[in-house]
Amino acid sequence: MLPSSTVENYLKAIYLGESVLPEGQRLLPMGQLASALSIAPGTATTMVKALAESGLVEYEPYNGVRLTASGEKLAALVLRRHRLVELFLVQVMGLRWDEVHDEAEQLEHVVSDRLIERMDEMLGYPEVDPHGDPIPGPEGTIKHRELATLLTCPLHTPLVVTRVTDQDAAFLRFIESHHLKPGEPIEVEARDEVSDSVRIKGRDDQRITIGARAASKLLVDQP
Amino acid sequence: MLPSSTVENYLKAIYLGESVLPEGQRLLPMGQLASALSIAPGTATTMVKALAESGLVEYEPYNGVRLTASGEKLAALVLRRHRLVELFLVQVMGLRWDEVHDEAEQLEHVVSDRLIERMDEMLGYPEVDPHGDPIPGPEGTIKHRELATLLTCPLHTPLVVTRVTDQDAAFLRFIESHHLKPGEPIEVEARDEVSDSVRIKGRDDQRITIGARAASKLLVDQP
DNA sequence: CGGTTTATTTTGATGACTCAAAATTTATAA
DNA sequence: TTATAAATTTTGAGTCATCAAAATAAACCG
Structure with a gap:
């Protein structure tokens, strides 16, 4: 039984949702899953119970859901396809980084293994996509690094933007126009609780x- | 309302089915449609009635179905995506011509206009795909040439293979291994009714x- | 603790697409 | 022309994924 696009989307959403959860917890609440997928909460419950039947997730009523090993592998492979496609569209097809997410969202479900491996090869076995998100390997293994956000990183320290965790096109264009794409040098000069803002010194x-x-x-890293 | 993959497949099958019909007729029987799509005949009837509701086809009970102008345009655009994708996979991705059909069958439904136009550009606005099938333009216009088959072409005349109208991978590999791909020079030496065969003189x-x-x-053409 | 808010699950329905098998129509041929 | 064969349509049912709204459980708070 190969998973439908719907199942792949659920697994991906659970994977991404889990990774943002506060340490320890690791159970994604149904409400969060439902809103990530823009579906009614009841629908999420129903589908998750079906996924649990198939052994792709563990489901604790009223508590939430988490991926099993096999569910996680499947999710990672979807993410692998998504991210390789994104990078391919930027590097080879010359599309802008703010327009590839939606396209990849569709392609990730239909692109064959054969084609994905070909892209991987053409791109030189890259480790991250255009947003700095890590690309899982062909076995679904992902190497993930702990990165600080601009809210948690040290002040007055030379850093490099390494990842942008939002796919909104307008946001990505903003980031690009201010030279804050992955790879750009950066330094946080000040944070202010009251004004809820962060002052950055960037390129030049x-x-x-x-x-x-x-x-x-x-997300930033030491240069 | 953008058409579902299912609708696109029906329109494409009707388009291709119509084009093989004996002159004059131009009404595709339901049975043929059903078997082209590998679905039960009753399913075809039901769906075609719905397509007629949407104004994409004309349906004559017990006689068959034909595309309307808008249905034909939609079908041609699906074919455009399919064929551009096939050519892209061969030319840019380096896949074999016998493995791109199935991949394109999936991709044709999800690839965006933006991406298709980019492929078209990268390929230099090609007129035919790797099998010699014509690629409809962005408006759904198709220029089609009358070509003879090896059964109808003149004997002992230098010709060029220009189109192979079968997507079966094994058949395509056979064609390739005997240097009968589009572009290859060829000459028909003899036809024999009794043995149901054709003798060809090919390259070298x-x-x-x-x-x-x-x-x-x-299908062949004058060189 | 007890009442209220919030999150989750259940219920009943719907739409798109499909099938198998029965009923019907059309075509074929003796 | 009439029986039989072939193609087509109808019927009844099922799957998948979804929703809205009612019912229930859990969390929160004074």
């Missing part, structure tokens, strides 16, 4: 202040 | 005899 010592919400979506 | 004067069934799938 340009200053820019962004909201905490946006800042939390930029 | 190599002789090969194939069945009439197979011969009817090779």
Whole structure:
């Protein structure tokens, strides 16, 4: 039984949802899953029970859902396809990084293993996609690094943007126009609780202040 | 209302089915449609009635179905995506011509206009796909040429294979291994009713005899 | 603790697509 | 022309994925 696009989307959403959960917990609440997929809560419950039947998830009524080993592998493979496709569309097809997410969202369900491996080869076995998200290997193994956000990183320290965890096209264009794409050097000059903002020194010592919400979506690393 | 993959497949099958019909007729029988799509005859009837509701086809009970102008345009655009994708997979991705049909069968339903136009551009606005099938333009216009098959072409005349109208992978590999791909020079030496076969002189004067069934799938043109 | 809010699950229905098998129509041929 | 064969349509049912709204459980708070 190969999984339907719907099942793949559920697994992917659970995978991504789990990874944002506070340490320890690891059970994704149904409400969160439902809103990630833009479906009614009742629908999520029904589908998750079916996924549990198939051994792809563990389901605890009223508590939430988590992937089993096989569910996680499947989810990682969907993510692998998604991210390789994104990178391919940018690198080979010359599409803009803000327009590839939606396209990949469709392609991830139909692209064959054969084609994906060909893309992987053409791209030189890359480790991250255009947003800095890690690309799982062909076996579904993912190497993930702990990165600080602009809210948690040290101040006045040279850093490099390495990941942008939001696929909204307008946000991505904003990031690009201010030279904050993965790879760009950056330094946090100040954070202010009251104004809910972060001041950044970027390329050519340009200053820019962004909201905490946006800042939390930029992950940085030591250069 | 954008058409579902299912609707696209019906329109494509009707389009292709119509084109093989004996002159004049132009009404595709339900049975043929059903078997082209590998579905039960009753299912075809039901769906076709729905398509007629949407104005995509004309349906005459017990006689068959034909595309309306809008249905034909939609079908041509599906075919455009299918054929551009096939050519892209061969030319850019380096896949074999016998393995791209199935992949394109999936991709044709999800690939965006943006991406298709990009492929078209990268390929230099090609007119035919790897099997010699014509690629409809972005408006759904198709330029089609009358070609003879190996059963109808003149004997002892230099010709060029220009189209192979069968997507079966084994057949395509056979064609390739005997240098009968589109572009190859060829000459029909003899036809024999009794043995139901055709003798061909190909590249380097190599002789090969194939069945009439197979011969009817090779279209040729004056060099 | 007890009442209220919030999250989750259940219930009943729907739409798109499919099948198998029965009923019907059309075509064929003796 | 009339019986038989072949093609087509109808009928009844099933699957998958979804929703809205009612019922229930859990969490929160004064």
